[in-house]
Amino acid sequence: MNNKAVHFSENKICKLFGISYPVIQAGMIWCSGWELASAVSNAGGLGLIGSGSMYPEILKDQIRKCKSATTKPFGVNVPLLYPDIEKHIEIILEEKVPVVFSSAGNPKTWTSKLKSSGVIVVHVVSNVRFALKAVEAGVDAVVCEGFEAGGHNGREELTTMVLIPMVRSAVSIPLIAAGGIGTGAGLMAALSLGAEGVQIGSRFVASNESSAHQNFKEEVLSAGEDSTILALKALTPVRLLKNKFYQDVKHLEDTCAQASELQHLLGHGRAKKGMFEGDLEEGELEIGQIAGMIKMINPASEILDSIVSEYIALKEEIISGTGKY
Amino acid sequence: MNNKAVHFSENKICKLFGISYPVIQAGMIWCSGWELASAVSNAGGLGLIGSGSMYPEILKDQIRKCKSATTKPFGVNVPLLYPDIEKHIEIILEEKVPVVFSSAGNPKTWTSKLKSSGVIVVHVVSNVRFALKAVEAGVDAVVCEGFEAGGHNGREELTTMVLIPMVRSAVSIPLIAAGGIGTGAGLMAALSLGAEGVQIGSRFVASNESSAHQNFKEEVLSAGEDSTILALKALTPVRLLKNKFYQDVKHLEDTCAQASELQHLLGHGRAKKGMFEGDLEEGELEIGQIAGMIKMINPASEILDSIVSEYIALKEEIISGTGKY
Numbered sequence: 001m002n003n004k005a006v007h008f009s010e011n012k013i014c015k016l017f018g019i020s021y022p023v024i025q026a027g028m029i030w031c032s033g034w035e036l037a038s039a040v041s042n043a044g045g046l047g048l049i050g051s052g053s054m055y056p057e058i059l060k061d062q063i064r065k066c067k068s069a070t071t072k073p074f075g076v077n078v079p080l081l082y083p084d085i086e087k088h089i090e091i092i093l094e095e096k097v098p099v100v101f102s103s104a105g106n107p108k109t110w111t112s113k114l115k116s117s118g119v120i121v122v123h124v125v126s127n128v129r130f131a132l133k134a135v136e137a138g139v140d141a142v143v144c145e146g147f148e149a150g151g152h153n154g155r156e157e158l159t160t161m162v163l164i165p166m167v168r169s170a171v172s173i174p175l176i177a178a179g180g181i182g183t184g185a186g187l188m189a190a191l192s193l194g195a196e197g198v199q200i201g202s203r204f205v206a207s208n209e210s211s212a213h214q215n216f217k218e219e220v221l222s223a224g225e226d227s228t229i230l231a232l233k234a235l236t237p238v239r240l241l242k243n244k245f246y247q248d249v250k251h252l253e254d255t256c257a258q259a260s261e262l263q264h265l266l267g268h269g270r271a272k273k274g275m276f277e278g279d280l281e282e283g284e285l286e287i288g289q290i291a292g293m294i295k296m297i298n299p300a301s302e303i304l305d306s307i308v309s310e311y312i313a314l315k316e317e318i319i320s321g322t323g324k325y
Numbered sequence: 326m327n328n329k330a331v332h333f334s335e336n337k338i339c340k341l342f343g344i345s346y347p348v349i350q351a352g353m354i355w356c357s358g359w360e361l362a363s364a365v366s367n368a369g370g371l372g373l374i375g376s377g378s379m380y381p382e383i384l385k386d387q388i389r390k391c392k393s394a395t396t397k398p399f400g401v402n403v404p405l406l407y408p409d410i411e412k413h414i415e416i417i418l419e420e421k422v423p424v425v426f427s428s429a430g431n432p433k434t435w436t437s438k439l440k441s442s443g444v445i446v447v448h449v450v451s452n453v454r455f456a457l458k459a460v461e462a463g464v465d466a467v468v469c470e471g472f473e474a475g476g477h478n479g480r481e482e483l484t485t486m487v488l489i490p491m492v493r494s495a496v497s498i499p500l501i502a503a504g505g506i507g508t509g510a511g512l513m514a515a516l517s518l519g520a521e522g523v524q525i526g527s528r529f530v531a532s533n534e535s536s537a538h539q540n541f542k543e544e545v546l547s548a549g550e551d552s553t554i555l556a557l558k559a560l561t562p563v564r565l566l567k568n569k570f571y572q573d574v575k576h577l578e579d580t581c582a583q584a585s586e587l588q589h590l591l592g593h594g595r596a597k598k599g600m601f602e603g604d605l606e607e608g609e610l611e612i613g614q615i616a617g618m619i620k621m622i623n624p625a626s627e628i629l630d631s632i633v634s635e636y637i638a639l640k641e642e643i644i645s646g647t648g649k650y
Contacts, residue, residue, distance in 0.1 A: 011649040128550050147472065148484040156551045159473040159484040161505035162614040166550055180486035189514035192639060196649050225453050225491055226481040256581035289487040314517060319644050324336040324521050
């Protein structure tokens with residue numbers, strides 16, 4: 001691992017968070033608890049707890065467990081539309097969590113309060129317009145998440161390949177690419193396009209430490225190139241596996257059902273049912289297009305190591321000056 | 326330009342076509358005539374004539390003009406579902422066109438005939454399944470075109486970021502990335518992801534030599550990040566600018582109209598009306614997401630030069646060993 005230290009020595013994302021590799025593990029609902037977050041942070045990346053599926057007391061417990069499992073920086077992902085958001089923020093401040101990634105909401109509401117308490121704040125966006133708003137709100141960095149990403153997604157359907165250079169040319173703060181990235185090649189591509197780091201979700205779902213149900217992890221491994229779709233556009237667009245629940249959604253969508261009918265079908269607890277309880281038929285299974293390339297469940301540290309090793313090998317190939325480059 | 330020769334010395338796409346830079350200009354309907362194709366080939370890339378919008382006699386004339394305008398390799402893009410396909414193939418063979426890019430159809434039908442006459446054959450695909458079929462048909466390379474690309478598009482909606490590594494791990498023939506690429510950064514990202522070259526469409530629409538109507542070229546310049554959409558999915562998915570024609574399509578799609586109603590609205594000649602005749606209201610204006618980054622109309626040679634220069638500067642930044650890499 002020693003030779004890896006020569007890379008990323010001036011990387012702004014590594015400097016911002018105080019980490020070794022510019023790889024962030026996404027704070028995904030039902031999948032990203034303290035075990036995953038601390039494993040990624042201990043391995044030199046930045047692990048995030050996904051608070052969107054946690055009651056405040058659960059979040060507090062998860063943060064405390066994470067702190068006792070790592071001395072490295074870690075963070076919490078906070079969907080700003082979460083009903084108990086005030087309590088979540090209070091706990092984050094009380095527990096002195098060093099980093100917050102906010103998403104799904106207006107970054108103006110909490111950024112200055114968090115920053116005045118010394119928290120590093122990053123906001124997740126899906127277009128240039130939202131990136132500029134995040135800069136205006138004073139965030140330290142933005143995550144730009146493309147159409148290929150799992151879970152909630154932007155309406156413009158901008159892909160990572162296009163979104164990263166567009167945002168790069170509009171803002172000067174550090175930029176983290178997300179969507180379709182799960183390998184060292186993806187990391188190099190993202191940096192080339194203008195990002196300083198990457199956020200990886202799907203590949204960490206299929207890790208030993210992820211709190212996803214084993215059924216869901218195995219379903220991710222069996223995903224092919226046509227297994228995911230961006231659905232529920234009449235509500236909030238979300239990328240998911242095409243299971244029986246999706247077929248029910250599709251039937252409504254194909255017949256131009258009202259948004260209220262879709263909402264009724266979705267109901268409550270679909271994501272928990274699928275991702276946490278392992279109901280592959282009736283649950284909502286959020287995952288990115290890159291799932292089609294994930295073939296093994298590994299310890300999070302091995303996933304991070306392999307991404308960094310692939311990246312270094314690729315960088316050496318570019319530097320060698322022979323071959324296709 | 327001399328120092329550029331040290332790059333791509335072993336690049337398989339450069340070797341396959343006998344070109345200096347692994348950049349192919351897409352053979353787009355109504356935009357890619359002999360002036361554009363010969364300009365790109367003369368500048369060291371591979372120019373393609375788009376035969377999909379040409380009657381056989383027009384194609385013959387375009388090929389002859391291209392041959393008299395360049396001594397460098399060039400090619401013709403052939404949509405295999407073109408009604409007069411036999412005549413197109415006959416003309417291509419008679420005129421000894423060195424390269425054919427086929428798309429929209431079964432590569433088995435014509436590949437062996439073309440190859441036995443010495444033509445280099447490349448097929449355009451949107452997923453791994455079609456890439457494997459193209460390999461089986463004996464093509465020399467594949468173009469993998471992602472969701473962000475303009476014009477006709479795949480049903481799986483795989484983005485370039487995900488499609489390239491997926492196909493790379495499935496086939497061993499040279500691979501050309503398309504969709505969302507218009508800069509040197511895009512070229513480096515595509516090579517990192519596993520491609521040997523790139524095909525660029527949208528950026529060459531906005532070139533002096535493109536046969537697109539001036540109105541359409543200027544409309545591309547004014548496109549923003551939310552200006553394109555993948556529409557007409559009930560027929561063949563196509564990415565286009567959201568103009569008045571698209572709003573009419575959207576109205577039908579939002580009300581779950583039959584495919585036949587969409588077909589009736591589409592009618593005949595919509596693409597010609599928009600892209601070639603410059604009717605920005607009633608015409609179909611096919612363009613990729615990258616349009617949002619295109620801000621100037623330039624000579625094709627300058628576009629190619631800037632892509633290669635950006636690429637070389639980026640490569641040197643990676644090699645320098647400082648900074649974010």
